Amino acid sequence: MTADRTPIEGLLRKLKRVGLLNADDIAALRALPMRIERVRRFQLLVREGATPDRCCLLVRGYADRYKETPSGKRQIVSFHIAGDLLDIQHLLLAKADHSVEAITPADVAWIPKSDLVRLAQERPAVGQALWRDCLIDASVFREWVLNVGQRDSRSRIAHMLCELAARCEAAGLGDRHVFAFPMTQQQIADATGLTSVHVNRTLKALDAEGALSTGRQIRIRNWDHLCSIAAFDPTYLHAAA
């Protein structure tokens, strides 16, 4: 395995985009012990209430994090793409306050919590880059509170699509007009606080007005129109999308 083909390259790409990592920092990150696991679609990676001693890095595929109410309602709180740390909060918080699942078949790298914490302490630049990643995470959550709390179904779904497209593009995972969209309508519903029936009707309406096409895979047909429906402003992604 050459140095630029380790499972951690996606994460490095993201951290480099913002943090000022030197060659030693990068080498130390590449040297982290990790165990690669190939997982099935829908596989649970972290269970709410657990106390994991390792962190989960998404190497390939898509994942989401979700919470549930005791009455069984489910809310997806974020989507994740290759290069994302799925549960970095477990570095410093003992108990998982939400679950993590794979959306597609995926490769994940498990990194021992202790090694990552030690690295963050020994190398301030790495610690700061990870901290910054957490802050961006939090910024996205704030936007989701706004999205779910204030937008109607049409702009809510459009906003979710714009965010994902922008993040995929920034991560080098494709063009924002044509990117993989493996979520089911039920998952879109769980992420937007709608029902799958209403998501279906709303997607049809967005298709009818030419913003996107819903087929086997959603495709964005008119990016500018979709952005204006969503009132999408990528500032909250802090260029790290």
Add this chain to the structure above:
Amino acid sequence: MTADRTPIEGLLRKLKRVGLLNADDIAALRALPMRIERVRRFQLLVREGATPDRCCLLVRGYADRYKETPSGKRQIVSFHIAGDLLDIQHLLLAKADHSVEAITPADVAWIPKSDLVRLAQERPAVGQALWRDCLIDASVFREWVLNVGQRDSRSRIAHMLCELAARCEAAGLGDRHVFAFPMTQQQIADATGLTSVHVNRTLKALDAEGALSTGRQIRIRNWDHLCSIAAFDPTYLHAAA
């Protein structure tokens, strides 16, 4: 001013509850340069889009953070009590992705960003305590996404009240049955994604069933009942509430 009466005591109390700070760490935090400002109710402390070079610590009073859509809809994304850092994300993110305002007359302490960042780097324990604070912040945002996305108005409002009561109690700001609740019904509406009219009717209904009393100030009459309406589980506050 004695050492245990600095404006930063509320923050210290919170950081000590979780981080392992030694005497030097605490002394260094107390020695941070800061400018105290007394602000009016509704005063804007941070404006979305700004690039602040200082961080805002709430010393006395209540505050909230909010975002707006271009169409003028407003979503409060968090409430804050004395001891909370209101915009710690500006330590590492240049541009404010949301606004901060005082809910009541308040005292805030402005701390230069550069001093706080330097302290976090020089003293890993302080850096980790602050990082952990950010992670708890993010956990609360996730719970709010669930709250706004999945709960009906009755349990949504009940949940918001339970959270605030639990946090006030943990911060030593009073009993959870009798605590200050200075938000207007419009602000509750902005925080829950409802209208003030509907918040009013829902509060009346909660009053009628004996969970709380809405008068000049909201009072929690039956904590257990309110928790069960809200399905409130404080795990997500990570004991740092």
Add this chain to the structure above:
DNA sequence: CGAAACTTTGAGGTGACTCAAGTGACGTGG
């Protein structure tokens, strides 16, 4: 004491929900 802000109440409207019944795509095993 007057104005502004906040709360309360009523009446009518609607966006999203629920329930229910298909239809279509896919993978699997016979």
Add this chain to the structure above:
DNA sequence: CCACGTCACTTGAGTCACCTCAAAGTTTCG
């Protein structure tokens, strides 16, 4: 390679939680 089971998507009809608009009380505070 076709039959079948599963899972996702689609569509219709009726309902309801919450919204909008409007106006009257009440509290706060300068």
